[in-house]
Amino acid sequence: MKVLIAAGGTAGHINPALAIAGAIREHRPDAEIHFAGRKKGMEYGLVTKAGYRFHSIEVNGIQRRLTPKNVVRNVVALYHLALSVPRANAILDEVRPDLVIGAGGYVSGPILQAAAKKGILTAIHEQNAFPGVTNKILAKHVDIVFAAMPDAVERLAAPQKTVIVGNPVRAEIYAQDRVEARRSLGLAQGQIMLLSFGGSLGAQRVNEVVADLAQWELKERNFYHIHATGSIEKDDFAKLSAEKKIDHDPRFVIREYIDDMPRLLAAADLVISRAGALTLAEIAAMGRASILIPSPNVAENHQYHNAMQLQKLGAAVVVEEKNLTGQKLIEIVDGLTQNAADLMEMGIKAKALSQPDSLEKIWKTLEPHLEKVN
Template sequence: MRVLIAAGGTAGHINPALAIAGALRAADPTAEIHFAGRKEGMEYGLVTKAGYPFHHIEINGFQRKLTPKNIGRNVVALYHLALSGPRTSAILRQVQPDLVIGCGGYVSGPVVRAAAKKGIRTAIHEQNAFPGVTNKLLAKDVDVVFAASAAAVEKLGAPEKTVVVGNPVRPEILTQDRAAARAALHAGNRTVILSFGGSLGARRINEVVACLCGWEQKTRQNILHLHATGSRGVQLFQDLAAREGFAPGENLVVKEYIDNMPQLLAAADLVISRSGALTLAELEAMGRASILIPSPNVAENHQYYNALELQNAGAAVVIEEKDLTGETLIHTVQDLLAEPGRLTAMGAAARTLGNPHSLDLITSKLLELVKTAQ
């Protein structure tokens, strides 16, 4: 079995694609799995590090706001779009796939569409409650549509072939020992708060978390706070700490980047973060309460719709960035901590939204799809 997976843009697209690739390889050790994506994108580093063959195709999205800079970007996007057809054909000839899977990002569009036109078995996976444009366009052409959320089914426009499977998560997320994770952090009986805004860092999250950290230390809360600033937030957070009068120490650990996320999620009682699909899938799999701050800078405002699902289930509190202040965050944390058992109940609600069998469902359907083509 030869498989070509197209995914790009963000970790929320690429990590589920890598999880699917790993599950397919586990189910069929003889499977040849290839990836298509942009060399300049995040996918190149993640895919090649995982050891899969990578096929370069350059494709960009069009900018809707017409500024002089964006007009130039759109000219480049048109150029790459014109080249995408021949490049896609060359990749398909080289790989000769039995199955092509699109996991999101602009790169999925030309690859999956060309494969479908050639009669190759195709599938897409939509990670968000509000589907992206690429997957909505592809849904009518592919053989199977995987949706992470039931809320996405009608929006994708192909309910008769859409299967709700959740978002696949890294196996190490599902195998963490909470007691061991907390012991490693010397958490004791403290409430563990984990906060982050992504690998680059989100300025607004750093600003309001700094206010929260100042409140925690001034009021001597029984909290162990773990915060990741992101690469662009290191100096900013140091300046904010000086302004707010707090410092890292026994009850506050500040890092640029979290490289042991499964362990920290296992130890956490409350998570403060953006609401990308991958993050939410891991919160659901772990069963963690959260305060979610959707990024306003994403297509179709999909992070907001992702977050609403958790809030509606009683698993999270959503604060839109336009309403976000340090005081708002402090009061929200205060309210959650003031009610005994509230965080535990929210975590239990989050767990009901996750699907620990997501990878099994996806893999089984994909293997069945390939079998019907033989």
């Protein structure tokens, strides 16, 4: 059996795609799995590191805000778009897949459309509550639609072939031991731990308000707080933390990137973060209370819609960036941490959104279609 998976752009698309690939291989060890994506994108490194064959295709999004730089980007995007259809067909002819799965990103468009026209079994996985344009178009043409969240079903407009499966979460999340995780960090009994981050690149506004929060908590509370600045914002945050004199207290740990997220989520009591689909899936799987700051710079404002799924259940507090100040964040954290039982209750509500059997649901949906495939 041969499978081609198209995914790209962000870890929120690529990691679920890799999880799906792993599940297929677990059930069908004979499966030959290939990936398609941008060679200059994040997907190339993650996919090749995982040991899968990679086929490059260049597809870029059109920039809606017209600036001189974006005009140039749009010219390049249109050029790549013109080449994407013949390139997609070339990849399909080379791989000859029995199944093609799109896990998000612009690269999914031409690959899945070409596969559907050839009569190949096709499926897409939508990670967000508010689907992107590519998946809304593809939902009409593919055979199977996997949705992570109930709110996405109506927006994908293909309810008869849509299955709600959640977002696949890496096995390490479920394998964590909270007591051991907290012990490894040297946390005192009952000490509240905060975990904050704005993404792998960083988020300036998140960093600014977290700096205000840290200045307050180091004077007023005995929290243990780990904050990831992101690679782009690292130097600016170093200057900011020095100005606020929060850079040398062992209770406030500054990192560029979090490479042990499962352990830190297990140890944390409260998470402050953006609202990417993968982040929320891991927060839910671990059962953690959260303060969510949706990025305003994403297509269709989908992070806001993701975050509201948790707030509706009382599992999170959502603050839009336009309303975010350091003082507001301090007030929210102060209120939430007055009673440890309240944080625990929010975590239980978050856990209710978790779908630990997500990959099994995906496989059981695919399996009947693949029974006759050698």
